[in-house]
Amino acid sequence: MTRATQEAPARGKTREPDVTSKSARSRAFLWNYGPAIAITLAAIGLWELIVRLANVPEYLIPTPSEVAADFGSDWPVLEPSLLVTLREIALGFAISVIAGIGLAVLLHLSPTTRRAVYPILIGSQTIPIIVLAPILVIIFGYGILPKLIIVALICFFPIVVNGIDGLRSVDDDLIRMMLTLNGTRWSIFRRVEFPAALPSIFSGMRIAATFAAIGAVFGEWSGSNQGLGYVMLAATPNLLTARIFAAIVLLTVVALGLFGLVSLLERVLVPWAPRGGQAP
Amino acid sequence: MGPSGGGKTTLLQIVAGLLEPDGGQVSVEGATAAKERLARCALMPQRDLLLPWRTALDNAGIALENRGVSRAEARKRTKPLFERFGLARFEHVRPEQLSGGMRQRVSFLRTLMAEKDVLLLDEPFGALDSITRAEMQYWLVRAMDEVPRTVLLVTHDVEEALLLSRLVVVLSSRPGRVVRILEVDHLAGGSRREIVTSPGFVSLKEQALEALES
Secondary structure, three states: OHHHHOOOOOOOOOOOOOOOOHHHHHHHHHHHHHHHHHHHHHHHHHHHHHHHHOOOOOOOOOOHHHHHHHHHHHHHHHHHHHHHHHHHHHHHHHHHHHHHHHHHHHHHHOHHHHHHHHHHHHHHOOOOHHHHHHHHHHHHOOOOHHHHHHHHHHHHHHHHHHHHHHHHOOOHHHHHHHHHOOOOHHHHHHHHHHHHHHHHHHHHHHHHHHHHHHHHHHHHHHOOOOOHHHHHHHHOOOOOHHHHHHHHHHHHHHHHHHHHHHHHHHHHHOOOOOOOOOOO | OOOOOOOHHHHHHHHHOOOOOOOOOOOEOOEOOHHHHHHHEEEEOOOOOOOOOOOHHHHHOHHHHHOOOOHHHHHHHHHHHHHHOOOOOOOOOOHHHOOHHHHHHHHHHHHHHOOOOEEEEEOOOOOOOHHHHHHHHHHHHHHHHHOOOEEEEEOOOHHHHHHHOOEEEEEOOOOOOEEEEEEOHHHOOOOHHHHHHOHHHHHHHHHHHHHHHO
């Protein structure tokens, strides 16, 4: 045994050095997001400049500073609307995650169900949600329910498809190995297939996160009396263009926040996943 | 032992009960049905195939968990082997932080923890550099002294086959047929250099190489 143990002491405690230090982290942040931030700031600056120089009236295109000022004056309108839309997005997304992962697992474990349901699932995606929204409003009224359904319908598809792909793409050798290690269908699913599919499920969730805000706004446009989508709709005939832009900014922030939350969750739950240095 | 592409891995999978032979019968301790063979064999694949989401200890103990043993209990039973097999203090390290040789050891322990009567090792050290491979061969011999099992090892390395086995079956390349069976029982003792240069070993090696060429 002596020979075998010799290499032991040297390694083991060498966990990712340096990245934990504060300066290294902020450097990594700048490297990752710096260029995108710079381009965004430049675009905002250019917008401000052009609109000012061309003397475009505010009701046509407001300058970024006018939009910023609108946040101050319109906050009493924007805040409750933000909360309404935020709720629709959060709940709808949560439903789509649960239903999406659940369906992916079901279709993976039962090939018969997959053959029966998968084509229909794909087919259902060719129906534009846009035509469904008014029907849902007719059936379920002006409440939160039709919005949740629309958000969930839009978000759930990428989660299901990515989930199924992830579950199916597990290395056959791994499954063979598990079979010789007393592995049952359930233990293979639980200890190998599901963890292996998590990175893929999370990419589906990231895509879904960017769709969620669209779904909520669309649901509100089809019939509602509150929320950011409603605010935009109500502001249009009154030419409160700065308010519309302010609502758009808030929606973007919410979508980015949701995306960030999913990425953060992935970092915590899937620490082994291969990860490039950049934001996807 | 035989050249690559001769169907050695397929043979192991047939023995393990993962595949059925097109003809003939495989008997593992009297069991001929695939399911029963599977119950008696544990397979160590060519690649270590450690699960990146499990620590070294939890990778090694996965067969116990598959049988319904709780994770805590599986850890308790696996840990002593880590100490015995030169992996102490690496229990909670993730596979990507282990060296190739250590990953292979964890993979071997995982196979051992299945507590099957027969171990099937598919070129277990093929992916390692020659120095590490020599170390691992030595390690395996010692490990098998401590926990004796029936081992069916597949390799394309003549020296490895002769150093690790009591019986070496030489297979031809496509189609893989048995061309020679060599008994290596009398080689025990001495350092690797002494064994490898001993007249008995050299002669066996010659016979094996000759069988491969024919």
